[in-house]
Amino acid sequence: MANLNCSKVLVVGAGFSGAVIARKLAEADIAVDVVDSRSHLAGNCHTARDEVTNVMVHAYGPHIFHTDNEKVWEFVNQFANFKPYVNRVKAITNGKVYSLPINLLTINQFFNKTFSPDEARKFIEDIADNSIVDPESFEDQALRFVGKDIYEAFFKGYTEKQWGVSPKELPASILKRLPLRFNYDDNYFNHKFQGIPEEGYTAIIEKLLDYANITVKLNKNVEKREAKDYDHVFYSGPLDGWFDYKLGRLGYRTLDFIEERHEGDFQGCAVMNYPDSDVPFTRITEHKHFSPWENHEQTIVFREYSRPCGVSDIPYYPIRLLEEKKLLNEYTALALKEKNVSFVGRLGTYRYLDMDVTILEALEASEKFLALKSNNNKI
Ligand code: FAD
Structure with a gap:
């Protein structure tokens, strides 16, 4: 009070x-x-400018402003000039590059098809594991929604790395809705306003x-x-x-960012996810792509690793x-x-x-x- x-x-x-x-x-x-x-x-x-490259760096991981x-x-907007920005994320899995969130392009490339939206929807319904009626775990929920191939390529390894536990141990409620789009919309967020200051x-x-x-x-x-x-x-x-x-400590995951500088353009986009379980990091962020209105000859990237949060670490994800x-x-x-x-x-x-x-x-x-x-x- x-x-x-x-x-x-x-x-x-x-x-x-x-x-x-x-x-x-x-x-x-x-x-x-x-x-x-x-x-x-x-x-x-x-955010702060990197002294070597002069790129604006998101020091604690990529931040895109989006809201309805x-x-x-x-x-x-009273305190900043927001530049329009659309977050388009890519993923490398099994040696190939795909578009995220999983959309019609991802589905067609992954299965080497030319499906229309309706054909893709029907195809996913057929490959989804319909034997799972009452999913309790994240894994069951994902298998029920998208089937084994998509689950293993895009969800399993990423979730294990991000949360440090098997998706079998996470509740189904994490994946509330079908995480696929049956059109070519690759805008990561579907909010009315989106930008970067x-x-x-x-x-x-x-x-x-x-x-x-x-x-x-x-x-x-x-x-x-x-x-x-x-x-x-x-x-x-x-x-x-x-x-x-x-009473004890509330558990968090923390992140380590291993930075590298390169000449030119490192990966051609701001965020590249790495869902494969044999790659130890979850994603690579290339900061200069968050400011496409600026020109930089050099670049700085962060490889992002997730692990349990220790007593002296920065807590990130509850x-x-x-x-x-x-x-x-x-x-x-x-x-x-x-x-x-x-x-x-x-x-x-x-x-x-x-x-x-x-x-x-x-x-x-x-x-x-x-x-x-x-x-x-x-x-
Ligand atoms: P914080 O930013 O954590 O601020 C709390 C402050 O309190 C810290 O500076 C800390 O040092 C200080 N503090 C804590 N304890 C003490 C103490 N005892 N004494 C003095 N100071 C103390 N949101 C989006 O909208 N878009 C995104 O793209 C996005 N990306 C994200 C990516 C990552 C990796 C993460 C982890 C989060 C992301 N977020 C994003 C969420 C965003 O970071 C949070 O919304 C925001 O940081 C919350 O602000 P806050 O003030 O509550 O907490």
């Missing part, structure tokens, strides 16, 4: 969650201290935080006891971290299987008892959140807080 006479707020984390909340509160004349343990702004959306939400789109994401966060009433401190890890000097805290750090991990959900419920119960603390963002709520959802939730959290404050002032 908020301290409604609040005059000083602490925001832990200078990612999208923290920066949006800080800005909205500061605009309402509240003094806000923003603190982040990292040496830079923008959390996992941080007009309010969010209008909001971010011309000057990267960190520039957006800089602009959000460049406002009277906001102070920013980097390289500082905030612990619970330091919050007592503030009337309210918005915490976008790890939920279990706030409680000093006293695992959220049964065990973690149980622990999450226990931490959520503790969080509900905290006075004057709001848990926000991907780490504070232990969910995978796209940037648009993160921004929407941050806008809503600040609106709710300000509405409570304003109602209280009227009493």
Whole structure:
């Protein structure tokens, strides 16, 4: 519950969650201290120019902004010039290049056919494993939807590498719908708005935080006891971290990016997936293709490897299987008892959140807080 006479707020984390909340509160004349343990702004959306190639690098993995939400789109466009960008991903499997998400081109190339949409749909229905009636695992669900050949080429190895477990151990609910398209649409996201900010994401966060009433401190890890000097805290750090991990650690996958620089163009696209299980990385990102409006003679690429998150690693993807959900419920119960603390963002709520959802939730959290404050002032 908020301290409604609040005059000083602490925001832990200078990612999208923290920066949006800080800005909205500061605009309402509240003094806000923003603190982040990292040496830079923008959390996992941080972008910076590579000193050697001058390419804008997505330091924590590729980030494409996409949303159906007009309010969010209008909001971010106040702080950046978004260049149109369509995410077209490719995959190399069994020695051949295919188009993702799996579409009519992928199906025709994979099976060496010239199917029309209806023919392809009928073909997939025939090769799908119709003996699986009530799929429990991700593997069963995929086999039921797409059959063995597509499953093994595109899903099995990638999922094993990404999550470190067999798809037999993952719930069927991960694959809710048929993951195929029966047309030639290879736009990875089907949202109304899609783009990349011309000057990267960190520039957006800089602009959000460049406002009277906001102070920013980097390289500082905030612990619970330091919050007592503030009337309210918005915490976008790890939920279990706030409680000093006293019930155990919520599980995450972390990523390692091994960088290489080359002359010219390395792979001809921004993201190439590698689903084969004998290739240790999951994908290669070539950053200059995220800024096709720029010219660079050299290039920088990241090979991306997924592994379990250790104590000193950066948490990326929450695992959220049964065990973690149980622990999450226990931490959520503790969080509900905290006075004057709001848990926000991907780490504070232990969910995978796209940037648009993160921004929407941050806008809503600040609106709710300000509405409570304003109602209280009227009493
Ligand atoms: P974060 O960005 O993680 O910010 C939290 C900040 O809090 C961090 O800077 C951290 O250092 C700081 N912090 C934590 N604990 C403390 C503490 N105790 N004291 C001080 N500081 C602390 N979304 C999209 O919309 N499109 C994409 O293409 C996309 N690609 C992604 C690719 C990858 C590989 C990943 C992992 C995510 C991707 N996302 C994408 C999601 C996007 O990264 C998140 O939506 C966004 O980072 C969430 O912002 P946040 O502020 O909640 O968290």
